[in-house]
Amino acid sequence: MADKNIHETLSEEEQQKILEKYDPESATRKVKGPLGWIIFIGLLAFSVFQLYASITQAIPRQILLSVHLGFALSLIFLLFPARRKTRRKDTVAWYDLILALISVGIGAYWPIMIDDIVNRVGTLTTLDLAVGTLGVLLTLEATRRAVGLPITIIAILFLLYAYYGPSMPGFLAHRGLEFESLINTMFFTSEGILGTPLYVSATFIFLFLLFGAFLVKTGVGQYFNDLALSIAGKRVGGPAKVAIFSSALQGTISGSSVANVVTSGSFTIPMMKRLGYRKEFAGAVEASASTGGQIMPPVMGAAAFLMVEFIGIPYWEIAKAAAIPALLYFSGIWIMTHFEARRVGLRGLTDDEMPDRKEVYQKIYLLLPILLVIVLLMSGISVMRAALWSIVGTIVVSAIKKETRLGLKDMIEGLVDGARTALAVAAATASAGIIVGVVTKTGLGLKLANGLVGLANEQLLLTLFFTMLTSLVLGMGSPTTANYVITSTIAAPAIILLGVPDLSAHMFVFYFGIVADITPPVALAAFAASGVSGGEPIRTGVNASKLAIAAFIIPYMFVLSPELLMIDTTIPYLIWMVFTAFTGMIGIGAGIIGFWFRKMVWYERIISIIAGLLLMYPEGMSDVIGLVLFLTMLATQMMTKNKGKYKLAENG
Template sequence: MSTTTSTNLSQQEMDQLIAQYDKESAVRQFTGPMKWITFILLVLFSVYQLSSTLFFTIPPQIHRPIHLAFGLGLVYLLYAGTKKGKGSKVGIINLILALLGVIVCLYWVFDYEGLVTRTGNYTTLDMLVGGVAILLVLEAARRVVGVPITLIASIFLLYTYFGPYMPGFLEHRGSDVERIIGHSYYTLEGILGTPLAVSSTFIFLFVLFGAFLEKTGVGEYFNDLSLVIAGRRIGGPAKVAVFSSALQGTISGSSVANVVTSGAFTIPMMKRLGYRSEFAAAVEASSSTGGQIMPPVMGAAAFLMAEFIGVPYLEIAKSAALPAILFFVGIWIMTHFEAKRLGLRGLTKEELPDKKEVLKKMYLLLPIVIIITALMMNFSAERSAIIGIVSTIVVGAFRKETRMSITDILEALASGARMALGVVAATACAGIIVGTITLTGIGLKLANGLIDLAGGQLFLTLFFTMIASLILGMGTPTTANYIITSTIAAPALVQLGVPEIAAHMFTFYFGIVADITPPVALAAFAAAGIAKSKPIRTGVESTRLSVAAFMAPYIFVVSPALLLIDTTFFESIWVMFTSTIGMIGVGAGLIGYWMAKLNPFERILAVAGGILAVIPGIETDIAGFVLLGLVFGYSLFKARKQRQQLQTTA
């Protein structure tokens, strides 16, 4: 069986579904000359990024504006400002805005030395260009990312100006318009700051790597490989969704895109075998969202984390490995118990792709192995990404069906640039927020305010940080969400003794989980669109399935051994072991089945025992294991008794 025949959605329907729930994918579909103009510009964007990494050393005050010039120009060409403007025509206003976006960015390029020497003493023209640049960035973010991030950035700008009128600890001396514009656009602490720097280096190249992988058919191969590995197990399609989504995260930076790509064939299979629509959609949504936390190539915010903390990206990926495994183990466990509860079978041999043919294509995984090896050999993230891109082209040439033609390479270059536009807009807008935070000092004030609100209690501070991340995640992408919460909340956690990488990872996790947390759960809603299930119920089911994602951050804050921080191999394995046992108990309790159906009291004991086993500490581990042993033993006794009754009846 081929994955292409197992989907109930056409490519057009998939594109429409992605565009509906993922604003970054809602681009205009051009025909005629404009189609080729935008295609050429997208290709040139990728070519510039590759060239600047391989051949040129360009000052950041020139490289970042060029990166932004491509981004702003293409955003205004490809993204409509209103719902009515989503046709195939650009319109004169959008053409003007695109041209202005390029001009204000190239202003930096052509007057680089003058702007550097005029620092703090800008001309009227400088102020005009800087002001227009800020407005264009805000509008670009609104079009691509959404209103919330634009609104937050605007509030921070107003706060910077009206500082003297703010109440209590929020009061500051304020800044005039000239200083705000100068700091926001003519320094490396605002729009052109660290977020855009990471976008213009690591993130763009890894997004491009994902585009090349997709073009060689790796995405479809992940589905086939997952079917071979997990398809015949109990409740096979659900486990296929878990496995394939973990792999798909390597080539997709979007939870929604991941949902639609793999869910188009896993969700119909799950429904056919007897899973409820909401459960089937939730399995896919949860697994697809987890793809962003699965090394070796994680979500874009992970690259920002490496830059903010000042460690190699490999350290971030290494620290994220065990929590990511725990997350997917948790979903796997719950799908298994649900399948056992419903008595669902796995797929038959006839329903699976040919095992020999799938194994013949194992070479398609080589680029991922190569990029991991490059990172482990201390190659820079940029060089590793380029090595990955080149290896994808070379490996794809092994067989005719995966060999990339010149046209395929050009399409991959264009696709990668188009996928990166959302990151460009989000990081540029987030740069405004970061710039105002450094200008006003509000970051430290809010961090102290957060600690005061929590009464200095670590758990309450963690809880408030989680809530803030989830709320922000309803309207902002993970990248922007992480930038905001890590700037405000992570310092508060560090003040309370949390290791820096654990503090940042905590905010990163909950920014991602927001994609499946109601009332606005875009990944869950996209999955509901495929399953024809109720969106809110799907979101609730996704949250239940992703209990590991809600527990893991608290575990690694209390016990950094899970992040491989200052620990031994044995300690990390022990934390992983106890957490996994705990997840089995929690999963059994939430589903209501272990070896046999659990009654309400048994379910409560299973969840309690699971939570105790998850909490680090010898005493809690022993208590948790005792409770889980009792529930498991009684469940096993009931299962044997039921089998004996059936045998007696037969």
């Protein structure tokens, strides 16, 4: 029987408080009574509508997106208060009821007036102009409430740029869009709010969020923790490795770094602290691992589905390309936590603290729906069909045992939970559509791309560095989805201009948009982890950035050598690249932590890091030099490991 103390977790109430503090998507009202039932039915109807649309595929695109937007806006105004710190969260303000009703009208306008709108071909009536203006304003306000202020401000700045084009300085100047033309673009074309980002939200993303909600209902979240304990718990520094393994699995059903941190971290962080990890390090392990969940195939963050539309390649190609970088990312964190555990002398869990392995492995069937997703995507089936069949597969698999079986109540709650999770994504993608519309109409993307390349003097590494900084800055407070939309339309073209393949360029900005969640000073995932651990937030962020050092190196690797993304490569060369990269991560990890087989002196740390960087740089001579330095350091460490007081930890 496992020791219960070691597995204590935060209560659901404590988890919710942390989520509400650091994750705008979780700061919702808890409305009861008749209005609470109306909201519940609204969320259920939202999911039912999306399922019907996906199954039949009979609803015209603009009507689908308009109704999707109407559902999202009206429910956001009912669920999200105007101020997050409002005193009463169990009632809906009168003005929010009015905004919700107006939002219903906005969503219904296209279905009712579609023939007239199409026949007028861009000529707006007074009513069109009023509805379009309200649609833009309500989208911005809903985004502010459900997603946060940064992305809202960026969208507003882009609108102002579109309107005041002639007044812009230098190469940023353009003809400008008159107010009517601006509203027409934003609400009555496929280049604005009802554009590609919202389309991805209304199709791929929504269905995979439902898939995740149904999986959660089977109890797979707790199973991830138990499985991780069974596999990694007894190793050196076991709790940290449990956090890495569990968070990687959680990432397959969660698109939010903060939600992943709180859900998984409420279990792993207290366990790490009790076994001797520092507060900041324990929080950093969870934050870095949880952030990596968004790059973990087969179901990655929402931005990965946008990539399908932006690049025009199948989702499976993106998931396949992300596999090796994700493996290297989590390997890097694993290596560094291992060295830290050996440096401090932390033990693994004892047999009494471990779950019953037999019981854990008897529930391995809970992972079948995730395996089903992989098989379906590999088969070439559409992403929507893969998501739909995976939902069905989850229901079927859950019925194998009574304790995991989904009843009607569970399925209804899954539909409601999935819709609730989709609200913030819909708002973020709608605002992202504003940004895309402005970029398209003004040519801003090409202008900034040329400007960025010019600033870097057409040097690829310098262009990549500036692009990385842009992605990190934009990601500080903006959701990954919005960050990716901005950087993929502004920064990615700069890299592509220098001859980099589209997939490598888009994956580059995708990665750094995600890493922004652990990069100080904002570092939302690190702040959430500090809320669980009780550690200092900035120190937690700094530690998380160190642990996730691979995420700052790997994107450069797959730009310089696209073979790492399985683009035009051979198996032997791919194996060699993975081997040198993994070996390089060992060198870098040991150097940063300052411990390998024993404590390292300062010059050994520098040599170890240099060896690691040379091995990770995809070029023949650098691999040779790096390997020589690595083997020299390895031999030195092994020959002197028992000298002095720094001894090799047991159970390595």
